[in-house]
Amino acid sequence: MDLDDILVILLAGGAGERLYPLTKERAKPAVYFGGPYRIIDFTLSNCINSGLRHIFIATQYKSLSLNRHIRMGWNVVSEELGEFIEILPPQKRVGEHWYLGTADAVFQNLYSIADETPSHVVVLSGDHVYKMDYSKMLRFHLERHADVTLASLEVPLADGSRFGIVSIDENDRVIGFQEKPLNPAPAPGSPDVTLGSMGVYIFRTDVLVRALEEDAACPESQHDFGRDIIPSLIQDAPVFCYRFYDENKKAAKYWRDIGTLDAYFEANMDLCQVNPEFNLYDPEWPLRTYLPQAPPAKFVFAEQGRRCGQALDSIISSGCIVSGSRITGSILCPSVRVHSFCEIEQSILMPGVRVGRHARIRRAIVDREVLIPRGALIGYDFDEDRRRHTVSEGGVVVVTARDEPLIGPISEEALRAEADADRSGPAQT
Template identity: 55%
Template sequence: MMRNTLTVILAGGRGSRLDPLTRDRAKPAVPIGGAYRIIDFVLSNCLNSGIRRLLLLTQYKAQSLDRHIQLAWSNYFCRELGEFIDVVPPQQRIDDNWYQGTADAVYQNIYAIEPENPEYIVVLAGDHLYKMNYESMVNFHHRRGADITVGALRVPRSEASQFGVMQTDADHRMLQFQEKPADPTPTLDDPDMCLASMGIYVFSTRFLFERLCEDATDPDSDHDFGKNIIPRAIQDSNVFAFPFTDENRKTDAYWRDVGTLDAYYEANMDLVSVDPQLNLYDAQWPIRSFRPQLPPPKFVFGSEGRSSRRGVAMDSIICQGAILSGGHVSRSIIGANCRINSYASVEDSILFDDVIVGRHARIRRAIIDKGVSIPPETEIGYDPSADAARGLTVTDSGLVVIARGELIRSHESVSSLA
């Protein structure tokens, strides 16, 4: 079944709510958990599901994402066996516009899909965190004789207005679809829960092409799957909802849209807990990524009687090449090639690759992007008003974010490097 399936991954979103982390990279390329990028979760799901033909549609700031795909993923696919992962930038082969919506992104790339002659097309968003076997969903789609199948997640009604919300019958046939409704319709069995779209779709190819071509000529359409294609298809076609089956093997189903800085921070901080909701250590459903050729992490200075100068990390993730040279780290994620110098303290924070923390510096509840150097004796995250006055991004919860390329001057100001 999966050999007749082609997957299209939408990875072109701006990710503006994650600014400044998305100033130089697309949202799917944002690092997470120290050793991964957001896109790695969807791509790992594809590989673990037996999907071997993928088109990755990019648009904004795609260079970092393109480089990561070449480094981390190209070796898993053999072109001679008909396997591939192709990064497809906007071609403007149909008109002069960039992608106008999710449906338009696929429509503008029909020319790249047709030569593969797939029976089914799986459409995925490249910026969500979850574990799922797409083969089960494709098999469900085939057995039902469906035209469209939508991945469905049960969510509290209080949170459902940020999703597409579905109503189904006992056979999972879709009866209604509301895109981000102000008053979501609850499920039939629980007035406090709703059935939300996960942005995961399986289409029968001929049906999809017909509907995309119809939608492209509609001047009133947003050219979006959730707003246009699916609601219209319910009226005259076989549209089903597929209940999310979580491969994470935890009590509660795990699916996250890390679309804001605070949501992104919380998802990372969960990973350093004793029993994280997202299991990265599952050999049965591995999450793959690029592993740079770097030495293992190193902790130095820890002799008795010098407890204030001790390279220590507790409840933390420490990546390759990092050196804790007499610094203290707790409840944090330290990226590759970082250096925490003597007497420095890093708490409840996320450091991307190549960050240097100077002696006696103190960092708390911060996200520091790649290559930033924190001068000695600098404090970040202890006084939100002072951090904001420096020009740093401070969220309503007090989380401090330092962008890539920002120059930190001790006790003074922040300016962007040219």
């Protein structure tokens, strides 16, 4: 199997409306996850770890930060060897519209595919978190002489309506595909689960081109792989289903859409556990990202009874300084500064956040470069949080630069401790 003959199209133009306001200024694949990473990093890491080094990234929605991240952090391929990771913005070379759907995003870039003359095209989504060796799926695809292979994972039958559902025969050939059905069919031999599509596809190039051209000519089509392309092919072409083989090395397979604020929050909080479901620390499956030059994280002050810089069950990224505050079950992205006498619990602080003294933050997501004022109280008063911030269905508070957090009272005891600390050490830290 010649991996140099394989082209990857990574779809990264999603608006991520359910993650708003985190996607107000960035595309969903560019949202931070797990500290220094962006969501797209996990799919790109899968590609590199799988030996796939000919990659087009189709972008669209508010792509500036994503483009910059790819340009600065993903120069890991060799142009001298013909390898590339290139961005494909909408260029209206086919019609006068932007990308109308996942299939249309690839259709509008058929000229780029033709220039590379690949034998097969791998179509991926840039907004999921998982570990997968695509070369194993390619081997499965070639051994079965398939025109198309799609990846699936077992999901509880009750959750099947959120997925494209795959029906297969005893040879793993796809005999049916429904996009988000109300009553999904159970998987063969497993009445409690169904097979959900992961949005991972392998096409013979000629089959893909023909299917996209026919779809583009159909005015009733939604131009989507799950709704239109796959259902149109399963009647006549050999389409097979590859069961997800997880490289995460855990008992339960890990694949997350993290398409809502609550799902995003819980997936991040899991990383803070002693034994999280998703393993960030496997040297055999490195996760790459763009890491700007920054000093190591630092925790200062260990004054008994007054203030102590500490973090428990947390992820603290490079460039962070925690001055005499307590961080519990939280994620601090790069270059976060937490001043003294703060309490931060179960929260995500994105890069460049500054937290003033005596702030208390609980079950919150603080967006990039937000300044949290002295004495701010976030996550403690539901009514005030609703009035001042975005609050998810699960009660997670999202703080943006335009918000004005509630300022809570600071006790006399806390003020005396602050005065004593300032007399005995550096002030305003």
